[in-house]
Amino acid sequence: MTEIISIIPARGGSKGIPGKNIRPLVGKPLIVHSILDCRESRLVNQTLVTTDDPQIAAVARDYGAQIIDRPAELASDTASSEVALLHALLEIEKQGVEPELIVFLQCTSPLRTGQDIDWAIAQFREEGADSLLSVSPSHRFLWQKVDGQAQSINYDYCDRQRRQDMNPQYMENGSIYIFKPWVLKELNNRLGGKISLFIMPEEQSYEIDSLADLKHVEILMTQKLS
Template structure:
């Protein structure tokens, strides 16, 4: 785990530091909600719905996701390989089983998950499905411009 005080610190190290600071003040939350600023496409209602979904499913952690209808590939040792379909029997994308991409917008988890796993996800994991637009993350100037467009 990297130092929470530098610009290469992991999100988990910052979350653990924050939880420890709360507990040092005898504040013991039932749930933690982590909203990444690089994934700003969300509403207050969606945050509330995500929390409600985690509770209703009696989950331990929740990650927001967006549907993906893409054919995925990887290259290993110079060999191209299809990941989520057989390219020799190309399916219609509409007929594929639903797949989701983690969009980084909303994470909800119980404190024990973070403490035991050193990770925001663990135990029984629930998925909160958001729009495909919510999957846009700000990692470049072009991403920022796209988010500005979507939010205007």
């Protein structure tokens, strides 16, 4: 059976915000917003939540997600998202599912919609991509320190251009990733092959990494609902 599956990794050991993935956000646990985005999508056939935490599993199951029990060694602070994604993919393949595409969603990016997911999938197919990431426009002048010396990264400070005259630049916003299974299996990466950029507005690109982020996103979501 060929289909499009979404995978939402959600481990239980968040240190920045304890219990982050099931912390309430405008009346629903954080992870639920991503599950509902998948249910709103017309193109996603199945939603998986890979977790090591029984509470997260129970919440996700109540909202219609299939649970992939993630081994503890794949849920440590140092374990990458890719190892969790690969484990989930192999587990679903054991059930006879052969995904055409995998949509990887991070529950820390709750401002996307199911329509955004469908638009991203449509763009993926139209461009003949192998992988896709969502981005938002960036207009920042970036610097770095090398051997104690300041260096401009994305512009020449001796010939400063107006921002509107610079080549378009984009920031990875962590909201949507799409890839063909071979990309993950062969490259051990969410990105590879022909990469497509799905551009989202900045106001949809906030990620929740702190309590301040959580409060800010809640204000935005409350305003949208009012």
